[in-house]
Amino acid sequence: MASLTPGVLAKLLQHAGNKDVKVTGEHRSALLQVIEIVPSLPNDHDNDPWKSKGFFLKVSDSLHSAYVSILDNDVDLIYKKNLRERK
Numbered sequence: 001m002a003s004l005t006p007g008v009l010a011k012l013l014q015h016a017g018n019k020d021v022k023v024t025g026e027h028r029s030a031l032l033q034v035i036e037i038v039p040s041l042p043n044d045h046d047n048d049p050w051k052s053k054g055f056f057l058k059v060s061d062s063l064h065s066a067y068v069s070i071l072d073n074d075v076d077l078i079y080k081k082n083l084r085e086r087k
Contacts, residue, residue, distance in 0.1 A: 002031050006063035013066065032059040037078060038067070054078070 008030045011023035024030050036058035054075035056067045070078075 004031055004033060004060070004062040006061055008032075009059065009061040009064045009066060030061075032061055034058070035060050035065065040069075 005024070008023055009032060012030055015021040015023060034057050038056045038058065040054060040056060054070060054072055055078055056069055058065055058067050
């Protein structure tokens with residue numbers, strides 16, 4: 001069974017955008033737990049750096065946590081309560 005790895009979130013954020021860096025073992029994927037779902041407030045989307053029209057997820061690796069935005073295409077996953085493994 002998969003388990004959370006403390007510190008993997010910091011490594012993912014540190015190497016965001018660099019697909020050549022592997023933050024986990026050769027045959028493992030990073031596992032994060034969604035601990036909170038927060039709707040984004042309707043505001044001036046032209047000045048919003050996140051440009052999110054849906055939700056923010058608070059994810060955790062058991063040591064650190066961070067809020068992340070999700071793609072507008074994936075908002076239906078929250079409405080359908082179908083958040084599972086997505087890469």
